[in-house]
């Protein structure tokens with residue numbers, strides 16, 4: 001079995017105590033590649049540094065990184081303002097300069113979850129989502145999309161601004177019909193730990209109703225650990241449980257499913273085997 005974790009945040013302090021040891025263990029547990037996802041300018045910097053540092057070790061997975069702002073982390077200013085333009089320039093430099101280039105822009109998107117947010121927040125999130133999609137188009141790399149409680153607006157923006165760019169709709173939480181819409185637009189659906197939860201009816205239906213070629217595996221480490229580790233710190237080797245669940249739903253051999261999912265990740269991030 002080969003595992004590709006398409007979405008993890010290993011710069012998180014939860015890994016400070018045992019990061020190297022964990023990466024070596026993950027590699028022994030079939031984790032061959034991991035994409036480190038930036039959720040802010042600062043985190044993007046940290047994930048890039050991590051990727052460069054640990055790619056020197058041959059007994060660890062190969063690491064990639066992305067740059068972007070999670071909708072809860074976007075600057076308060078407009079992307080057209082002086083600070084906004086500077087911020088986008090910083091993201092761009094981080095993506096293309098130095099020893100390693102970003103393989104995607106993300107995670108970007110919309111998150112309307114939380115009572116404290118208002119229309120102004122939503123409008124600001126939308127502007128940044130579009131601005132960072134445009135950066136992906138400019139750099140000719142895919143996007144990693146975060147969308148929570150913002151189903152309609154996210155789909156509309158992807159349809160109008162991100163057609164043909166491709167990428168992953170990460171931690172997919174909507175109905176199968178919506179997943180099919182994204183597939184039509186050339187997007188892959190990110191499936192992680194939640195598919196193993198007993199009450200995850202919707203996610204299981206999504207897996208059942210879309211083709212295996214449209215799915216990629218992810219952890220969102222340190223969050224969303226699958227059963228039997230639910231609630232604990234997540235790690236890429238636990239994707240094994242996600243693959244098992246997908247194979248069960250699809251009624252297919254686990255080795256065939258895991259290899260198909262690995263290949264899908266290579267396709268979505270434009271990587272060679």
Ligand SMILES: [Zn+2]
Pocket residue numbers: 007009037039107220
């Ligand atoms: Zn994430």
